[in-house]
Amino acid sequence: MSESINKQFFMDKQNFSHDIVALIKQQILNGELSPGDRIVETRLARELGISQTPVREAIRHLSGEGIITIVPNKGPIVKALEKRDVFEIYSLRAVIEGLAMRMATQLASDQDIAELEAFYDEMRAKLHDDTVDSLLADSLHIHQTIMRLSNHSKLMKTYESISFQISMVNRILGKESTKQKEVDQHLELIEALAARDPDQAEKTMRRHIYRSYREFIDMKEEDRWEYGEHLWFEK
Amino acid sequence: MSESINKQFFMDKQNFSHDIVALIKQQILNGELSPGDRIVETRLARELGISQTPVREAIRHLSGEGIITIVPNKGPIVKALEKRDVFEIYSLRAVIEGLAMRMATQLASDQDIAELEAFYDEMRAKLHDDTVDSLLADSLHIHQTIMRLSNHSKLMKTYESISFQISMVNRILGKESTKQKEVDQHLELIEALAARDPDQAEKTMRRHIYRSYREFIDMKEEDRWEYGEHLWFEK
DNA sequence: ACAAAGCATATTGTCAGAAAATTATATATA
DNA sequence: TATATATAATTTTCTGACAATATGCTTTGT
Structure with a gap:
């Protein structure tokens, strides 16, 4: 349903995960994603109409940047600011x-x-x-x-x-x-x-x-x- | 062949990729991996006796940290120091x-x-x-x-x-x-x-x-x- | 009514393999 | 010989499925 809508995000010169990194950052700045929010890989993948793996890759990259925290076996959350x-x-x-x-x-x-x-x-x-x-x-x-x-x-x-x-x-x-x-x-x-x-x-x-x-x-x-x-x- | 040998690296309290991040860092410091070296996901996965996915995740994390550079469609290389x-x-x-x-x-x-x-x-x-x-x-x-x-x-x-x-x-x-x-x-x-x-x-x-x-x-x-x-x- | 145990659901973690892209090799042509 | 073209092999990228784990809910026993 929302698949075709969100596909527009993929100007995709390089690869999916590259654009997803940018997308998530943008959503955080927009306020669509707030600090402390959980990110559900499967759901995001479904919304974007793609598979889980590139979403995971993007999230792993962001965790390296320190913007997202990954709790093992629980999942990624947007790092909260104290x-x-x-x-x-x-x-x-x-x-x-x-x-x-x-x-x-x-x-x-x-x-x-x-x-x-x-x-x-x-x-x-x-x-x-x-x-x-x-x-x-x-x-x-x-x-x-x-x-x-x-x-x-x-x-x-x-x-x-x-x-x-x-x-x-x-x-x-x-x-x-x-x-x-x-x-x-x-x-x-x-x-x-x-x-x-x-x-x-x-x-x-x-x-x-x-x-x-x-x-x-x-x-x-x-x-x-x-x-x-x-x-x-x-x- | 080298699978069982390398399995020792996985003390694995959390998950594979977590340990692979540490492993790659260690290999860089050891000199087993040198700046400019290419990292082949499939090969590394095969050597460790696991699948590609956690290796990719680890590499994505490291790219977020800035230690590894990923060239789209070409692959990851250890960032060279000029x-x-x-x-x-x-x-x-x-x-x-x-x-x-x-x-x-x-x-x-x-x-x-x-x-x-x-x-x-x-x-x-x-x-x-x-x-x-x-x-x-x-x-x-x-x-x-x-x-x-x-x-x-x-x-x-x-x-x-x-x-x-x-x-x-x-x-x-x-x-x-x-x-x-x-x-x-x-x-x-x-x-x-x-x-x-x-x-x-x-x-x-x-x-x-x-x-x-x-x-x-x-x-x-x-x-x-x-x-x-x-x-x-x-x- | 309340707590513990067990079941159902949702989500992460992993896998094996198909599709797309790149690189290397070989063949053909000038 | 040199250059271009086609073919093969390697590697990245992505997919869909499955196993492991955590979460929420219902049931059960007291």
Whole structure:
């Protein structure tokens, strides 16, 4: 019944499991699959109109990525995010992106930086008549650009796996940022980049991410995993 | 023929693929499987005396971890390590372990530190009549202990996946370190930990790893991915 | 009414083999 | 000889069926 409908997902340049990996990720970000949800291999296979094996392969791949947990003889579940995870995600992100900044100060061309500045100006211009979602997207774009400028593939891979979970956090808990502050912080980032001072750039990025984390927990949580600022950046 | 022999690998508390993941990793570290080698699912399954499916699952999991690359319709190969990879591994490791140090200064108990100091004394005592392999193992133990003290699961997971590749690097290219220097550096680490100064601790760790990297490329390579010290730590 | 035991169902784990794709080998043609 | 074409062999990919295990429900005994 729903077989023919879902077959559209298979643009299938490569193989089934490859597309199923993408499909499941997308469903998690959409909210069709929530953390803690069980994934039933047979059911998913039936819905997609294919057999069990490629579904299993996709799930095994995702378990390797750490997005899905497989309980032996019980089955796969979408990894749930605890409060502790949020702390870990942000703190890891801080050092990952910190190093990216450091490298970007050395590797970015003048044009790269000019483009970032232009993008920022646009972002600031439409600040007041724009949605929070759009702001988040723009923010994400800046961070991704910096990651790309670092030209460090393992850094990017690690970032992607975290970034996915960040998106999960944002989608689950929503986010109302004070737009002005958010925008200002990104100016700091770009200025630090333009100054081409690695030490300062790294510190700025770490502080930026620490502030995001603080904002997040101040809004949503009572108990926090914090251990104080000195766990995040220098003085 | 070799079926019954290899069956011993399956202590099999959970399921086949779980053990095959461990088996393949072990074979890579042993050198039975080298980077760039192809893995033929049917052959491996036949050798182990089981069917193809669990082998495939294990390989899919490993591809998720990034240890194996799957070329669609061609098959899995053990990911090869380029020179560039070595740079990326060390630099990523520097920030990962840097953060671990930072956290360890806050989370380690006095006893934890005392144990590390005791271990170090032992290590130094047997310095002269010990092999390089044994020294490397001791060094690894210290690093792993610090990771554990950080009590940061995502950090540890990232570290593990790098650590695996570090071991690959070491086994492929060998390593004759100047033992004395190597040992001294670890003293610095433990002292920084004992001082419980997060900033200093992080910097010490980063410098330590940077030095390892330098030692490595000075020994083996001509061309280097370096970009200067300021990419690694503050001044 | 409640708990334990046994049965039924659902789901995972494994298998053997067909279908599709790739690679290697051999044959034919210029 | 060299190049292209056809054929064979290998390997991946996928399927459908079955066994092993866990879960939920009913029955039974007290």
